[in-house]
Amino acid sequence: MASEFSRVFSAFDRDDDGKISAAELRLCMKAALGEDVSAEDADELVASADTDGDGLLSQEEFLKLVQLEAAAEEERCRGLKEAFGMYEMKGEGCITPLSLKRMLSKLGSHQEIDECKAMICRFDLDGDGVLSFEEFKVMMDA
Numbered sequence: 015m016a017s018e019f020s021r022v023f024s025a026f027d028r029d030d031d032g033k034i035s036a037a038e039l040r041l042c043m044k045a046a047l048g049e050d051v052s053a054e055d056a057d058e059l060v061a062s063a064d065t066d067g068d069g070l071l072s073q074e075e076f077l078k079l080v081q082l083e084a085a086a087e088e089e090r091c092r093g094l095k096e097a098f099g100m101y102e103m104k105g106e107g108c109i110t111p112l113s114l115k116r117m118l119s120k121l122g123s124h125q126e127i128d129e130c131k132a133m134i135c136r137f138d139l140d141g142d143g144v145l146s147f148e149e150f151k152v153m154m155d156a
Contacts, residue, residue: 019080023073033070036060091151098150108144109134 026034026042036056043049043056051059060071063079071079103113111130118125125133134145137153145153 019077020073023076026076033068033072034060034076035070039071094151094154095147097154098147101150103144106144108146109150110144 023034024030025046026038028038028041036053036059039059040051040053040056043051059079060069063071063075063082065075065078066072098109101109101113101117103110106113111127111134114130114134115125115127118130131143134143137145137149137156139149139152140146
């Protein structure tokens with residue numbers, strides 16, 4: 015794990031100075047993740063973990079940033095699982111048109127089953143007529 019992390023740090027440290035700048039962070043996030051991060055957001059990310067105030071991330075500070083981001087993603091995923099659980103058909107592990115209709119009715123939005131099918135169809139990536147948790151995550155990110 016430590017050597018893998020060192021490789022990741024080295025890949026982000028484009029100028030090989032032992033520190034990661036906001037510009038390097040932006041470049042690598044675009045190349046590795048396809049995420050286009052603004053200069054302001056990159057500056058904020060660096061500042062959130064920059065404990066010595068030099069405007070750069072050391073390997074230790076970069077690890078802190080990665081851990082903060084992982085914890086935030088874990089919390090987000092936990093919230094999405096709770097939301098998914100409210101909509102899913104109990105025991106099925108998926109959201110069906112009927113379970114969606116029931117939950118929307120509880121929330122005061124009365125939809126016909128065909129409308130619920132159409133809502134699901136938009137994010138049903140595998141075409142099975144229901145939403146898995148992974149498809150639900152895609153839908154929530156849209």
